[in-house]
Amino acid sequence: MPEKKPIYVIGHRNPDTDSICSAIAYARLKQALGVEDVVAARAGEINAETKYALETFKVDLPYLLQDIYPRVRDVMLPISATVYEQDSLRRLGKVMTSKNLRSVVVVNNQEKLAGIVSVSDLAKRYFQELSLVDLSDIDVTFGAIVQATDGTVLVGRDSGLIIKGRIIITSSSQAVLKYGVKEGDIIIVGDGRDQVMKDAIANKVACIVMTGNGHVSPGIQEEARQAGICIVTTEYDTYTTARIINQCMPVNRIMQKMPLCFSSDELVTNITGTMEEKRFRNYPVLDGDNLVGIINRDQFLVPEKTRLILVDHNETAQAVEGIDNGQIIEIVDHHRLGGITTADPIYTREEPVGCTATIIAGMYMENAVDIPEDTAGILLSAIISDTVLFKSPTTTDRDRRMAEKLASIAGVDINEYGLNMLKAGSSVADMPASEIAKNDSKEFSIGDRRMLIGQISVMDTAEVLAKKDEIIAAMTALTENEGYSMVILMVTDIIKEGTELLYVGEPKDLIGLAFKKDASGDSIYLPGVMSRKKQIVPPLTEAGKMLKA
Ligand SMILES: [Mn+2]
Secondary structure, three states: OOOOOOEEEEOOOOOOHHHHHHHHHHHHHHHHHOOOOEEEEEEOOOOOHOOOHHHOOOOOOOOOEEEEEHHHHHHHOOOOOOOOOOOOOHHHHHHHHHHOEEEEEEEEOOOOOEEEEHHHHHHHHHHHHOOOOOOOHEEEEEEHHHOOOOEEEEEEEOOOOOOOEEEEEOOOHHHHOOOOOOOEEEEEOOOOOHHHHHHHHHHHOOOEOOOOOOOOOHHHHHHHHHHHEEEEEEOOOOHHHHHHHHHHOOOOHHOOOOOOOEEEEOOOHHHHHHHHOOOOOOOEEEEEEEEEEEOOOOOOOOOOOEEEEEEOOOHHHHOEEEEEHHEEEEEEEEOOOOOOOOOOEEEEOOOOOOOOOHHHHHHHOOOOOOOOHHHHHHHHHHHHHOOOOOOOOOOHHHHHHHHHHHHHHOOOOEEEEHHHHHHOOOOOOOOHHHHHOOOOEEEEEEEEEEEEEEEEEOOHHHHHHHHHHHHHHHHHHHHHHOOOOOEEEEEEEEOOOEEEEEEEEOOHHHHHHHHHOOOOEEEEEOOOOOOOOHHHHHHHHHHHHHHHO
């Protein structure tokens, strides 16, 4: 069975410091409250500012959850039985019967995948091979002969010993002569045929199979032992033994070698086409080269939904990819409600404060859980980041008070640490224009238009605006490639407290209407504007309604 999946606490795509730090801190709070299996996750790579915060307080990166689409491992069945490639068909048949399987995965001695064998492979073999076999071109082991006859070893050799002769039924010494029993052969013999056995030993057969649990005298056993000849007894009569000994043939003679298999990490949607085309019943599943399960065409497991706690966002367009396959069990956020729907009632906490971390720090206090130093450090980092050191109009008194408490727990000076962190995050020197163009970007639906709105906060906008032409070109490419109506980038000056708004796409009237400016170019300056959610998205939404009407 696939392992039970953990509950992931996760922020939005293109995670900012709040999305990362709030996820970590909330997962830690849940753990402290005794909720097991809670894991902090992230929906993408972290930015330079977040890296600075995590490194300062020595906190590990959360788990990278690229998407939550069902994987092969979520729908595969456990493997109920395997056979070794050197096992006899007799053993294969028994495994199939006892486990009620139509096909069995074949492994080598290292337990790695060697092939797959089905009932029809076995049936084909029965119809083709009705006579006793000549083993000269088959690697039949002594062990397989014992397996095939359900035998007991009286005089044995290494079970891996390869036997290459013919299989001959002998009832008399004449037969030994007639068939020219020779070195390496296997003879099937009944009780009371001591002379036959002596002749066979003299002819250096490889193996004697005594049927009907017949008697083999100690003298003959000793002769065989000295000649290096194996003796096996079986309870079956000669007729039955002759019939079933053919099943000594190793499984690898009839199996399909190198069967089509899937990686456990593969998306389920990627394998269904292959399965429809190939029409095989079963496909082994590998994790690296380890066999971990099997996909059965007719028996997909219903994948367990990934349980998610969303922090710092509530819109599906901003959530980890594949969110529709997940089960949202909680939301802790400080943004507009963006039309998320759920199947079940869930716990939500939406508060109009400057940062999710403010809410989460408050939840530690409500639950009387002490905030550890490093947790306080990253929560503080998130508040500084979201409020741009309290300059953003989204800042509330609660954010300020909470930041002070957290700073004293973490033992840092808010202003000194805050400026250093913002500085670390605002260096664009080695950032290509294509990355600046989508920095900290989030998708929004404004009316029926899909828009991407990014933000880059810097100490001085000159460095970014020097690359304006390249950035505009990258934004245009983004509009065309991803099918957005508009791509907008806020270049926010933390010191001067204002934003140069770059935009591409249509309708530009939307920008003009929203900010009451001539927006026929590709940028406008918006003094005092620092917050996307409070100062950019709401006027755009209003303008969107007016344009529609
Ligand atoms: Mn936030």
